[in-house]
Amino acid sequence: MSEIKGKIIRISGPVIEANNMRGSKMYDVVRVGDENLIGEIIRLNEDVATIQVYEDTNGLKPGEQVLSTQEQLSVELGPGLIANIYDGIQRPLPAIRQQTGDFISRGVQTLPLDRKKKWRFTPQAKKDDHVTGGDVLGTVQESSLILHKILVPPEVNGTLRSIVKQGEYTVDETIAEIDTPAGLKTLTMVQRWPVRKARPVIIKYDPSVPLITGQRVIDTFFPIAKGGTAAIPGGFGTGKTVMLHQLAKWSDATVVVYVGCGERGNEMTDVLQEFSKLRDPKTGELLINRTVLIANTSNMPVAARDASVYTGITIAEYYRDMGYDVALMADSTSRWAEAMREISGRLEEMPGEEGYPAYLASRLAAFYERAGRAKLLGSQETEGSISVMGAVSPPGGDFSEPVAQNTLRITKVFWALDADLADRRHFPSINWLKSYSLYLEHVNGWWEQHVGTDWFKQLTKAMALLQKESELQEIVKLVGPDALPVRERALLEGARMIRENYLQQSAFHDVDTYCPGKKQTEMLRLMLKFSDRILEAASKNVLIDDIIAMKSRESLARLGKVPNEEFEKTFQKVEHEFEHEIDTLLKRREL
Amino acid sequence: MKNKDIEYTTVSAVEGPLMIVDGVADVAYNEVVKIRTPNGEVRTGQVLEVFEHRAVIQVFEGTRGLDTKHTSARFIGETMKLGVSKDIVGRIFDGTGQPLDDSPPIIAKERRDINGEPINPCAREYPREFIQTGISTIDGLNTLVRGQKLPIFSGSGLPHNEVASQIARQAKVLGKEEEFAVVFCAMGITNEEANLFRKGFEQSGALERTVMFLNLADDPTIERIILPRLALTCAEYLAFDLDMHVLVILTNMTNYAEALREIAAAREEVPGRRGYPGYMYTDLASIYERAGRIQGKKGSITQIPMLTMPDDDITHPIPDLTGYITEGQIVLDRALNKKNIYPPIAVLPCLSRLMNQGIGKDRTREDHYDVANQLYAAYAEGCDLRDLVAIVGEDALSERDKKFLHFADLFEQRFVSQGSFEDRSIEQTLTISWELLAQLPDAELKKINVEYIKKYLLNKKD
């Protein structure tokens, strides 16, 4: 390959132009200027390449050289990803810190994976095996939670000429040799993969298993399936980040990839520190041991936001290819879209709606398309999934803008965050009337089989009650609560119970932060029963003030905070208590 | 000859705040330019774009009087820098970093790029140290912690300056005597407003510990683009080199954003919402993110940016993008101000995102989080009822609802309202909270742990 070396002719923020670049390809990575800044070619015109630079361009001059690597922007995939935190182009932030201190300077060169660390490799294939892309060559215990499978890269197939014995190897050491139609291929534990290209699968299936998140309003009313996609739009301070953190903490995914794209530095610090302390409720292991973090904060170079999203999803695909359920959170996809807009503006492309480029919709779609439950490559019949949850930050909290609208066209779940709810500290501020999930039917079977048969019936009933509440509230606004018949007022009380104590869930309460599936269905059962019984009481002329004054309302309100290990006993007690209280009210009425 | 000795007289165009120079060589992106006007005055500019031999320059002091014939430009070979040393404390500077007071220029120990560098998220220390401001709505409900960026959203004519001065005057970390400094960055505010702050600093004895960067209402607007960067470069030096706790007041960010818009318009960029540039989020983030704490360092940078919401509209791009970057917001409200409530803080839209880890046992008090939540819920309900009562009258309410309605009024009068020199301790704030909560039925206090209700309410009632 002959060298392609050009010269900078123009610098405008994160975008530069260089001439003498003939022979370069779109999306090739280049090294820019005396400090070897990393950039990517995003337009070619004759011998002039337009390049987005992933680092600060201050002080660059026309005339400085640009060198093409003639390789697409790629990530390194192999053991050592888990528990790491990377910038948008997969440079490990801890390593950057060692080189440049507390602040990130530009021009840092580091490799994504530790070269010195030895991993214990256990072979699963043997000499002379015929292997194809996706087959497992061996395994490495990457963390206490993740058994990392070393796979044959997607496009490779042939006969294993050799494979190493069980032992300790670095990621650079050869572990296998394959005779392929194209010749001998030596493999290490690392693969490189271009981030803008989806890793192949055989076929995508419809998702059918819910991703259990421990968040009541989500699991019960607006579930996401493993392999599904969800959008969380909401104005500032409505709770997108807290929600994504909750999902990253408590979802029953095997691997979590958390992408902080153009958001706050402290939030990434928070994830890093909290996840190193918190334990997975299922396995009791530290959460960080199943998590990969990508942090491209708002003050880091804007072009790298684009890269960060692709870096994240490619890493997610890699773990999916091992047969795992992966969950990816992206906070916030709006910042990514804005980066597209900024770069597009600098390219003087024809602006579309609100200045976003015309390809906004297709880029978003292509990204979410990389989610899904899939049959994987390889001779074994295996499945894996990627669920994607993306925050959207609409200007002024108005969902009619292009990023929210284009996202909603693609994603199957819509968690609409509501500033009014957030203002009154109703959290999670998911608006139950506007939100939806198109997976309800898909996951129903799972709930019936694993938790209880009433799941769907209960949620429909609760939702109907909440709908009714909102209609009644419109009337109350005009005539006052007094004017309503007692029955309707009782109905309002029943709805209030669910709204205030089931839908609301504190992310910061030690117990309430995670509500297991079984506890959810029990809680809702009790609350619906309460609602039924007070309706009954009201229709038998029990006074509404007596209903409101019931003491057991308070115990019901606190169900979420009852420790998860012993909830059954307490729930029984509470149920007993309120039945008794209502019975007494009824009896008194009859006398 | 070095480039920085060449005087280019090849100015080809002057337009709005921009000037274009042709035939240049070896010019760097963002490099500083010294511009000599036809009558010999020297101004400062910065390279916004270079294309082969042409440079687009933004001129900080404005382009009035520049021409394409006699004006010359010299590229000084480096990006904008600020000289720092510990003598910077107590000094006053103008929009280009030149001293405004009578003392001689400081002898810089080091010259730092004013754009700074992003703090590595791995190096950050999550802020959790409670700052008592003595203002109940902040301490009780929207707690400020060291290293936070917490803006004040205001409207024209509202007392944001008084509130900010009160915070600056009263802010302290309990039980600690530590080195602190105030960095005050004024963008386009009036002389009178600047004096109010100065007086405040004087009263609290902070003046000698204050660094002021002033660009007043009649100073060149484009300078406002660099002013906060000068101030934050100074703050970073004080916090992370000299171990000081630095409070940075940036006022008024609305004027900053206007300057940004002016440049964008002059460059004929595709405008984003309401004419503000599409990259305003990123630009503002490059300012606000320069707050925080760093592991192993004693110092901290706490930012209180102030802005006026055009037309009191919180969805306007300036407050909106700010809210998307900062760690909460304190919102002032015209209706409360009309009711003569000072500080007119509308608590519902306020937020402190860093509150949770800064309060509670061993930090403020065990019941703090629950109490704050309960106050919020009760006040929100009271406000709803107010709207209802306006239509259907108070008689239509149940006894329970009447209590909440009454609670909302009391809350504004006793909790929100306080003197501009009243410095309430967190204990006082919580005591008032419980007195107000006592007005509600105990069973309604569902957000509060039963233990705390017993300890702080029932025991007292007996």
Ligand SMILES: Nc1ncnc2c1ncn2[C@@H]1O[C@H](COP(=O)(O)OP(=O)(O)OP(=O)(O)O)[C@@H](O)[C@H]1O
């Ligand atoms: N489930 C929850 N439980 C308790 N508090 C919550 C919850 N969700 C959000 N909050 C509160 O709301 C605040 C704002 O939430 P968050 O930071 O997630 O907002 P956001 O939508 O990400 O805002 P931005 O777009 O500005 O980043 C949090 O700091 C927290 O105080």
Ligand SMILES: [Mg+2]
């Ligand atoms: Mg957020």
